[in-house]
Amino acid sequence: MRNIAVIGSGTMGNGIAHTFAQFGYTVNLVDTNADALQKAVDTITKNLDRQVAKGTITETDKESTLKNLSTHTDLKAAVANVDLVVEAATENIELKLQIFKDLDAFTKPETILASNTSSISITKIASVTNRGDKIIGMHFMNPVPIMKLVEVIRGYATSDITTNIVMELSKKLDKVPVEVNDYPGFVANRILMPMINEAIYSLYEGVAGVYEIDTVMKLGMAHPMGPLQLADFIGLDVCLAILNVLHQGFGNQKYAPCPLLVNMVTAGKKGVKSGEGFYDYSNGLKEAKVAGKFNPNP
Secondary structure, three states, X not given: OOEEEEEOOOHHXXXXXXXXXXXXXXXXXXXXXXXXXXXXXXXXXXXXXXXXXXXXXXXXXXXXXXXXXXXXXXXXXXXXXXXXXXXXXXXXXXXXXXXXXXXXXXXXXXXXXXXXOOOOOHHHHHOXXXXXXXXXXXXXXOOOOOOOEEEEEEOOOOOHHHHHHHHHHHHHOOOEEEEEEOOOOOOHHHHHXXXXXXXXXXXXXXXXXXXXXXXXXXXXXXXXXXXXXXXXXXXXXXXXXHHHHHHHHHOOHHHOOOHHHXXXXXXXXXXXXXXXXXXXXXXXXXXXXXXXXXXXXX
């Protein structure tokens, strides 16, 4: 288990590629967009420079990590000889199903296929392949090089062997794997997203402002980041997608996304990635300011 492919070069994909490469694995980072791949390498390089500056790795470690990493736009060629694929594409079920159909056709029969999905059914993903026993969820947390947790999700057909391999592999990345079963949102987002949604409802209904809601949760509950700023960091579009999966999967109204969240995503206000969400990031994350007043009674 030395050769890894990571599908998708966005925030999660480049973080996963960075982590595997730093721990000595050969990584093929795959994306259909060559510019996105270059941006990912630039991001990884900057993050490695930051680690060097902090003294957590050496300059030699940085160079070794970058040597372990290569970029590819040809999916078939990039995954032909790997031992593990970690898919980290957009949280869109149709896209993921197509990727896994292709991976099933392009990879060796013994290759384990993992998804970094934060909410979509692993069993559903496995259903489009001929290797259900080798399909598993490997849900990393953002930022991947720093956060310790890996939520390891067993689909209905995932084997003990596959689960054990992924659990041990996660430990070799200096992560803490936690095994969970395949239900909408798994554990992390089944608990986190209703909290974020309730914070948005509190804003929507005029209970308090952005700063006040986040301050209550940071100082009162010892959260390192308030739920509204965390939503911006995750991506409001991602939060909406996960809440829709929870709402549809359980059929329970308590998971219905707040109308304010729906409107913000529709308006292109997706958080840090778009420069504005509940906070304004036009001058950088550290200088984020509350983006504006929301009408509590639209």
